[in-house]
Amino acid sequence: MDPSEVEFLAEKEFVKIIPNFSLDKIYLIGGDLGPFNPGLSVDVPVWLALNLKQRQKCRILPPEWMDVEKLEEMRELERKEDAFTPPPSPYYMELTKLLLNHASDNIPKADEIRTLVKDIWDTRVAKLRLSTDSFIRQQEAHAQLDNLTLMEINTIREFLLDSLNCMYKLRSNLQPGATKGQFADY
Amino acid sequence: MFIADIKKDFYDVVANQRVALLVAADIDALCACKILQALFHCDQIQYTLVPVTGWQDLSTAFLEHKEQFRYFVLVNCGANVDLLEMLQPDGDSIFFICDTHRPVDVVNVYNDTQIKLLIKEDDDLGVPTYDDIFRDEDEEEEGEDSGNESEEGSEPSGKRRRFDEGAIERRIERQRAKRQWEARRREILFDYEQYEYTGLTWLILDPSPCGLWVNSVICCCRWAVIGLTDQWVHDKIPHMKYVSDIATVQRHVSRHNHRNEDEENSLSIDCMRISFEYDLRLALYHHWSLYESICNSYYTACSFKLWTLKGQKKLQEFLADMGLPLRQVKQKFKSMDITIKENLRDVIEESSNKYGMKDIRIQTFAVHFGFKNSFLASDMVHAATALLESTERDENDPTDNFIKALDALSRSNLDRLLSGIDLAKKKLIAIQQTVASCICTNIILSQGPFLYCYLMEGTPDVKLFSKPLALTLLCKYLLTAFVHSTRNKRCKLLPLIMAAPKDVEKGTVIVVGIPPESETSDKKNFFGRAFEKAAESTNSRTLHDHFDTSIIELKSEDRSKFLDALITLLS
Numbered sequence: 001m002d003p004s005e006v007e008f009l010a011e012k013e014f015v016k017i018i019p020n021f022s023l024d025k026i027y028l029i030g031g032d033l034g035p036f037n038p039g040l041s042v043d044v045p046v047w048l049a050l051n052l053k054q055r056q057k058c059r060i061l062p063p064e065w066m067d068v069e070k071l072e073e074m075r076e077l078e079r080k081e082d083a084f085t086p087p088p089s090p091y092y093m094e095l096t097k098l099l100l101n102h103a104s105d106n107i108p109k110a111d112e113i114r115t116l117v118k119d120i121w122d123t124r125v126a127k128l129r130l131s132t133d134s135f136i137r138q139q140e141a142h143a144q145l146d147n148l149t150l151m152e153i154n155t156i157r158e159f160l161l162d163s164l165n166c167m168y169k170l171r172s173n174l175q176p177g178a179t180k181g182q183f184a185d186y
Numbered sequence: 187m188f189i190a191d192i193k194k195d196f197y198d199v200v201a202n203q204r205v206a207l208l209v210a211a212d213i214d215a216l217c218a219c220k221i222l223q224a225l226f227h228c229d230q231i232q233y234t235l236v237p238v239t240g241w242q243d244l245s246t247a248f249l250e251h252k253e254q255f256r257y258f259v260l261v262n263c264g265a266n267v268d269l270l271e272m273l274q275p276d277g278d279s280i281f282f283i284c285d286t287h288r289p290v291d292v293v294n295v296y297n298d299t300q301i302k303l304l305i306k307e308d309d310d311l312g313v314p315t316y317d318d319i320f321r322d323e324d325e326e327e328e329g330e331d332s333g334n335e336s337e338e339g340s341e342p343s344g345k346r347r348r349f350d351e352g353a354i355e356r357r358i359e360r361q362r363a364k365r366q367w368e369a370r371r372r373e374i375l376f377d378y379e380q381y382e383y384t385g386l387t388w389l390i391l392d393p394s395p396c397g398l399w400v401n402s403v404i405c406c407c408r409w410a411v412i413g414l415t416d417q418w419v420h421d422k423i424p425h426m427k428y429v430s431d432i433a434t435v436q437r438h439v440s441r442h443n444h445r446n447e448d449e450e451n452s453l454s455i456d457c458m459r460i461s462f463e464y465d466l467r468l469a470l471y472h473h474w475s476l477y478e479s480i481c482n483s484y485y486t487a488c489s490f491k492l493w494t495l496k497g498q499k500k501l502q503e504f505l506a507d508m509g510l511p512l513r514q515v516k517q518k519f520k521s522m523d524i525t526i527k528e529n530l531r532d533v534i535e536e537s538s539n540k541y542g543m544k545d546i547r548i549q550t551f552a553v554h555f556g557f558k559n560s561f562l563a564s565d566m567v568h569a570a571t572a573l574l575e576s577t578e579r580d581e582n583d584p585t586d587n588f589i590k591a592l593d594a595l596s597r598s599n600l601d602r603l604l605s606g607i608d609l610a611k612k613k614l615i616a617i618q619q620t621v622a623s624c625i626c627t628n629i630i631l632s633q634g635p636f637l638y639c640y641l642m643e644g645t646p647d648v649k650l651f652s653k654p655l656a657l658t659l660l661c662k663y664l665l666t667a668f669v670h671s672t673r674n675k676r677c678k679l680l681p682l683i684m685a686a687p688k689d690v691e692k693g694t695v696i697v698v699g700i701p702p703e704s705e706t707s708d709k710k711n712f713f714g715r716a717f718e719k720a721a722e723s724t725n726s727r728t729l730h731d732h733f734d735t736s737i738i739e740l741k742s743e744d745r746s747k748f749l750d751a752l753i754t755l756l757s
Contacts, residue, residue: 055227055228055229055230056228057228100454104454104456104457105454105457107454110454110456111454111455111456
């Protein structure tokens, strides 16, 4: 998958906005949205929120998890635990990037939030690398990782699968007689 | 006709239509164009942007687009000429004119259907009243008819003669009244159209309609500021007007800033902030070294008379007086010592008061985004003008230059802006050197009613001055420098006409006239009319193509007789 595809999927998440126009309920294939009244908050998908924001027709409210204290707690928790802690949101990285790029004037302390989210991301990706390393080293057959987001999985997916394929080919070439890929020492 | 409610009469009308935007080639127009583009993007109005450099361009563009578009928005062009006569549009084309050129042509003012002026109708305009200029033809015809009828009536000769005499008398009376009225009308129109000057576009003066629809209007404010500063830099509006309008814009800017900033929740550093500053009048000094900037800004260069040795010494004294080491001052401003930079403005103001420069500080705006980028409004004006009129080898297509300059004004094209600043530095240096050489070689001649200067073809950087805006800037600096350097009291009050070669192959020169230098002038320029009349009377081959009527193109062979005609006309 391409990271932009993951971002596209992330845009389906809902976020609160405060519009400055009025519109009746709109009936879209994916669901109903609205009605829109100026000054009253309404839940819309991120793609619509960004479009309205770029046309200067709304103000985006930051999601609940996008708060400096909460993110600091999560970062500390992440650093303490060996396993993965539940992420702030299943699409936290994409949403942070989208909202902070287009609507940073509506989000208080945007710079600190950016730094905190990056810290959380770095910690989690480091843990991911560590666990893949031990997976390969110990030649496990299967592994289970909880609480990973799609973006994190996506960063490692292609590399991991390709390299496992290569290693399989190398091992099966070392032993021309072997049939089902016995993992001997290499 | 003047539009009263900009939202109802202009914006709602074009809301669902396709619009053709015809934009003139100067920075004020570019800024207004940016504001309009932002509005159109927000409301998804389709538009076509056509840059035009002169009346011929405007006519061609109109002819090309008149089938597809009904609504035309003319930015900074078209108000000072009878548009309907020039363009011959169909009955359903509607023109919205947003122009700073005054006087507004009377036909444009009084046409109710096709021409809408997006100009604030205030007393400055001084438009003559309708009755003074237009007269109903019906009254006269009726009078004539009744005269005729009474003649045809079959009456006894005595009565008829009496009637005839009465009718003839009345007719003579009417004709006399009509001649008087016409003479008065000619006088009024002559007075009205004699001077050309610059007003302010509605959008620039009053971005509040935009503010109502557009929530975070910071970009529009920024462009409004840049447009206003452009008018001041290119000396189109008097200083007083600049100051009062800066105050108006400042209200809008502070209203926006206040809305976004909270005490606890500070804004991200990446957001654009406009700050109101009482900053120095040195061109581009944040992006240059302080020394270079002082040498190349016309205010300081003319006050010190930097083309003389004595002036150079005075400059050194000035720097020593402020306690600034030469090494620091010649460094790039951004790498100057922090301790020096902190109080720089106050220190410079104090010292410059001693040297007779009372206005070294001016109220202006700066825009900041990110940690590195801060630009004063005048920096952006210089950069964008340099890009607009760039004469670099590969960049001679006016439409390309227009688009590049437009890009430089938006926030995302920083490298374009920085390349514009480099070009602007070269331009300022070239201007300064040309001014110095002109003053030292005394090629400014007093021709009686005006001063005259001709740039020979071999002058370095003369290519730069074949463009109208650059030449006008050179003119202004030259006049200020001349006024400071001459002892002749009478010469100080004269206007200046400058000619520079425009196209060597075709053998044309570009001629620019600017009003005399004075503190309280209202910058009214009568050269437009004067040039026209002189050209007519001598049959010189001239091209009055530019929107500013005081800038024309002339064949070099006709130069001397044109000048002679001007001298006789104006003395």
